Amino acid sequence: MNKKVSLKDIAEQLGVSTALVSYVLNNKERKARVGDETVRKIRQLAASLDYQPNIIARSLQSGKTNTIGVIVADISNPFFSSIARIIEDEAMKRDYVVFFSSSDEDADKSKQLIDMFIHRGVDALIIAPSENTEKQIRRLIKQRFPLVLIDRYFPGSDYVVIDNFQASYNATNHLIQAGRNRIAMMAYDTGMEHMKERIRGYRTALKDNNIRFDDSWLITVSYQDLARHVRKAIKNITTPTLGVDGFIFATNSLAVLSLKVLISSGIRIPTHLAVVSFDESDAFDLFYPPVSYVRQSLYDIGKSAVDLALRRIKGESKGPQQIVIDARLVVRESSIMPPPLSNSPHYNV
Amino acid sequence: MNKKVSLKDIAEQLGVSTALVSYVLNNKERKARVGDETVRKIRQLAASLDYQPNIIARSLQSGKTNTIGVIVADISNPFFSSIARIIEDEAMKRDYVVFFSSSDEDADKSKQLIDMFIHRGVDALIIAPSENTEKQIRRLIKQRFPLVLIDRYFPGSDYVVIDNFQASYNATNHLIQAGRNRIAMMAYDTGMEHMKERIRGYRTALKDNNIRFDDSWLITVSYQDLARHVRKAIKNITTPTLGVDGFIFATNSLAVLSLKVLISSGIRIPTHLAVVSFDESDAFDLFYPPVSYVRQSLYDIGKSAVDLALRRIKGESKGPQQIVIDARLVVRESSIMPPPLSNSPHYNV
């Protein structure tokens, strides 16, 4: 690595002070009333030396890093990586750069990541918070650290979410309208509000349709050792005796894992079991029949989160800012009976 | 934000110099021969003040940021986001943190990102390089900037890749053994070595099996406006007259897009068309029939990339380090004829 040129190099070569160079290169020559000729010389030398400011030094001085930390449950989950992509683009447009990290829904890891990012001097955090992280989050809020929650939330914070109750209610209602009345839901075993709301929406829809909820219908699985839990749960719930005829999955990962199990268990979708999931996935499109899902605008989530974060950084927003973005049910063949005699064209039968 | 405590604060309160505090808090009290009592006092006050070192200041001083920049084509592509997750974990273990960004296979954007990361002082870069970025990459290598390429490569650099020729050869050979002899390939229209190798493997396998290659079988699509290109290409190649009976997709995104088109076109897989893809995807598992694919160990890619990068940072490795990781063909039903009378159990027919 050849040594980088610094302000001082330019100043010395020109026989001026570093202050002048700094002013000019930050386009503050008007404010500092630098002489035209000096401005010209500095500009020219800087260009010919390909001067690049040292961002670290600037950060040390300013206390700002133009950096945003993003913490999601798992960046390899397409739902989060898609949001990450939007956040990346939006941040870049505004000259911010992004650290990504995964909490694995683990409160300890979350705390560690938050601390690490703060020590690194990120200007803001965008977090999909996990269970038992409320204290960490509250601490940040109290310190007035710029923070936006996504996907999940705690009351009183800045956040961007969907109306989970309504979305879940609609999904359940849709299954009922489609003729199902023994509808199960698989959700994460967590006290997080968004999950509880999804469950509440489901149960309320059942009730409003006079369907008596059966305890065995609500399956909650824990994030740890997920695949095994899902496998067991699906085996249980799909026995003929318990036999449910509709299923709502509270996240894409639950749906993907469950569908893999269902595939090998002889259950026909939607004939035996109508299916709706939250989130989206390529897998939902390629699965046959295509899976109905609750679509959240990932673009809106990412864009709004960055907007809010930057406004917080600039100190523009006052009270808690809470953004509820649209969620809409995309109905496809996994949740409605096919027309009689329909042939799925591309499968050998 | 309450003001952070600095070395100086501690030094002043204790009436010692910042140097001592620095030594102690960096566990260099032995080397600097600091008195036991002083050590104790410093440790205690630091703890009670919850002192956190300012990483920015340390970086300015050391010229190191403990930061790695990662540039992939698109972080929302599960292939890359899965690698990203591994990189994140491995980096974190070694106390590095990661910036992710997406080049969109665009050379200009790539250059911009590389420059930005360098200005930000990342200690190393891990890049899945795009077409026409060779000059940028060569420049970094010449400057001896720690750099590791993944997935794609230029000769003479540090990289982690699979044997693309062999993997493609095997995949093609597999289709031929499975009784296909009009085999198409869809690849990206790029001069990048990894793509050319995949194409070469395909063509060589045809040749070795005495199958005369037909120009129309090789479909190259450009990354821009991909969906449209794929749609058109699939429509063309699957007309009865041209009718191919096997298909190799050079990446997961090509396969996913193509399968979506195939689904709606009445083509039966594998009866009419046997399919193999590179990379992996949840969608390949949920598709029926499950898609055969060339599996690369994403773990090995990410882990090796971080290892190489850190060794470069530490100046441990000399000549170009090139790691070829295993790729293995996972054969599933999309590429082999089902047993007679087989019934796909879970689909209504």
Add this chain to the structure above:
DNA sequence: TTGAAAGCGCTAACAC
């Protein structure tokens, strides 16, 4: 118009 200098927080070479 311009320059000197302080200081962001930390490290390390060099005295004492």
Add this chain to the structure above:
DNA sequence: GTGTTAGCGCTTTCAA
């Protein structure tokens, strides 16, 4: 054993 000090590269106040 302990302390001083000179920077790392930049911004910005204040004086000239």
